[in-house]
Amino acid sequence: MDFELTESQQNVRQLVHWLAKERIRPLSLQADRDHAWPNAFLLELKQMGVSQSASSANEGGADGPKQTSRSAVIGAEEMAWGDASLILTLPGPGLGGPPVRMTGTPEQKERFFAPFAKKDEVHWGAYALTEPAAGSDVAGIRTTAKKDGDAYVINGTKCYITNGARADWVVVFATVDPSKGRAGHRAFVVEKGTPGFSVGKIEEKMGLRASETAELVLEECRVPVDNLLGGEALYEKSDGFKTAMKTFDNTRPLVAAMAVGIGRAAFERARDFAKEAYVLSRPIPRYTSIRAMLGRMERRLEAARLLTWKAAAMADEGIPNTKEASMCKAFAAEVAQQVTIDAIEVMGAAGNHADAFVEKWFRDVKVYDIFEGTGQIQRIVIAKRLFETIRSF
Numbered sequence: 001m002d003f004e005l006t007e008s009q010q011n012v013r014q015l016v017h018w019l020a021k022e023r024i025r026p027l028s029l030q031a032d033r034d035h036a037w038p039n040a041f042l043l044e045l046k047q048m049g050v051s052q053s054a055s056s057a058n059e060g061g062a063d064g065p066k067q068t069s070r071s072a073v074i075g076a077e078e079m080a081w082g083d084a085s086l087i088l089t090l091p092g093p094g095l096g097g098p099p100v101r102m103t104g105t106p107e108q109k110e111r112f113f114a115p116f117a118k119k120d121e122v123h124w125g126a127y128a129l130t131e132p133a134a135g136s137d138v139a140g141i142r143t144t145a146k147k148d149g150d151a152y153v154i155n156g157t158k159c160y161i162t163n164g165a166r167a168d169w170v171v172v173f174a175t176v177d178p179s180k181g182r183a184g185h186r187a188f189v190v191e192k193g194t195p196g197f198s199v200g201k202i203e204e205k206m207g208l209r210a211s212e213t214a215e216l217v218l219e220e221c222r223v224p225v226d227n228l229l230g231g232e233a234l235y236e237k238s239d240g241f242k243t244a245m246k247t248f249d250n251t252r253p254l255v256a257a258m259a260v261g262i263g264r265a266a267f268e269r270a271r272d273f274a275k276e277a278y279v280l281s282r283p284i285p286r287y288t289s290i291r292a293m294l295g296r297m298e299r300r301l302e303a304a305r306l307l308t309w310k311a312a313a314m315a316d317e318g319i320p321n322t323k324e325a326s327m328c329k330a331f332a333a334e335v336a337q338q339v340t341i342d343a344i345e346v347m348g349a350a351g352n353h354a355d356a357f358v359e360k361w362f363r364d365v366k367v368y369d370i371f372e373g374t375g376q377i378q379r380i381v382i383a384k385r386l387f388e389t390i391r392s393f
């Protein structure tokens with residue numbers, strides 16, 4: 001693997017970093033307090049050409065210009081350095097994008113991605129897998145879909161759905177036959193305004209407060225057969241479940257990159273604080289333990305970044321990367337959490353202050369070990385691959 005960034009990757013890094021520093025950071029604390037990013041700012045970013053495509057890989061077309069996974073993780077790290085909740089809030093198909101892109105029919109891709117191409121409007125998509133009784137255990141979803149003529153009737157509740165309330169459409173996972181386990185799973189695109197589809201509560205969170213997280217309720221919700229993602233043929237095996245999982249191979253390196261971005265922000269702040277303290281005659285940089293802590297923070301962040309780049313490079317080469325995607329996600333989330341704690345320790349009371357950013361990053365970063373599969377689940381995925389390899393000897 002080549003660690004040199006290409007010219008275009010360097011450009012992505014510089015451009016997104018400029019944006020993160022000059023435009024995003026200055027608004028970050030207020031957005032956290034308001035629990036929202038102003039729509040006018042989101043529209044302005046979109047008109048500047050900044051959309052989710054700055055931080056997600058895609059093949060081009062209506063959902064954004066063509067971008068590799070490698071460029072996407074570079075963009076995601078820089079953007080999260082500015083503010084991680086903004087990435088989740090940028091207009092675009094969000095987590096709903098990969099399943100539509102990977103398994104949608106050409107007609108579905110055209111139809112569902114079309115709104116995002118409108119220059120003067122902001123639109124969102126979302127992805128609804130989690131339920132009150134099925135988080136990590138995604139195979140245990142209880143939302144049901146019953147075929148009735150030219151529609152499926154969906155009943156169930158989804159929770160913790162990013163951009164769920166504002167989305168034009170949501171990829172909803174449901175089962176047509178709970179006794180079939182994963183083989184019974186189907187992915188539907190449920191459009192806003194469909195009778196029986198409503199938004200429940202908006203979740204109050206510890207971190208990423210400016211990102212909307214909603215409960216969605218489906219009651220006798222009739223979804224046209226045309227909105228079954230990929231059409232009936234796709235589900236002859238157990239591809240509904242595979243659709244859900246494939247999304248994660250694509251997005252876990254991005255989530256890892258965001259965690260690295262938050263961790264790097266905290267590390268840089270603590271490092272600069274220590275340097276400044278020295279100038280002000282405080283002895284902080286002379287303490288061996290603080291120097292060792294800063295060294296470990298930087299070292300572990302670099303290791304997390306390299307793991308992330310590897311998983312992204314494999315995706316670009318079409319090499320199966322399930323294990324690597326889980327490795328980088330688990331490791332980066334763990335490292336970034338520890339780095340934000342260490343940053344507060346280095347800064348003392350100043351790191352605990354609500355205006356110091358580090359306090360916010362400490363709250364924001366926790367979720368990176370929860371969504372898109374908790375750390376425990378990533379470790380299970382890695383171990384499963386390990387034993388598969390052993391069996392093949």
Ligand SMILES: Cc1cc2nc3c(=O)[nH]c(=O)nc-3n(C[C@H](O)[C@H](O)[C@H](O)COP(=O)(O)OP(=O)(O)OC[C@H]3O[C@@H](n4cnc5c(N)ncnc54)[C@H](O)[C@@H]3O)c2cc1C
Binds near residue numbers: 136371375
């Ligand atoms: C901010 C935010 C945004 C989110 N956005 C979305 C979204 O857009 N779409 C969506 O579908 N979901 C979303 N989620 C939900 C998220 O994916 C789930 O929270 C996550 O999968 C964990 O599920 P859970 O919270 O039910 O925890 P649980 O699965 O109940 O886990 C609780 C604890 O048990 C552990 N555990 C569970 N199973 C095992 C096991 N087999 N072995 C060992 N330990 C285990 C877990 O690691 C965890 O520590 C979001 C969550 C948050 C917080």
